[in-house]
Amino acid sequence: MAKKSEARIVIHLACTECKERTYTTAKNRRNDPQRLELMKYCPRCRSYKLHREVK
Numbered sequence: 001m002a003k004k005s006e007a008r009i010v011i012h013l014a015c016t017e018c019k020e021r022t023y024t025t026a027k028n029r030r031n032d033p034q035r036l037e038l039m040k041y042c043p044r045c046r047s048y049k050l051h052r053e054v055k
Contacts, residue, residue: 007030008027008028009029010024011027012054013038013053014053015040015045015049017045017049022043022044023040035052038050038051
């Protein structure tokens with residue numbers, strides 16, 4: 001069986017407008033050391049907003 005690598009971690013994405021955490025994803029810590037920012041749909045704001053990685 002393959003081992004889980006410590007390089008990939010689960011992160012939460014929060015809307016920059018309303019601060020609601022609506023998405024989870026995994027990222028490689030070695031390839032992307034800075035915080036991830038993606039344009040995603042926010043169901044609370046009902047529009048596409050910038051979502052940023054939170055701790």
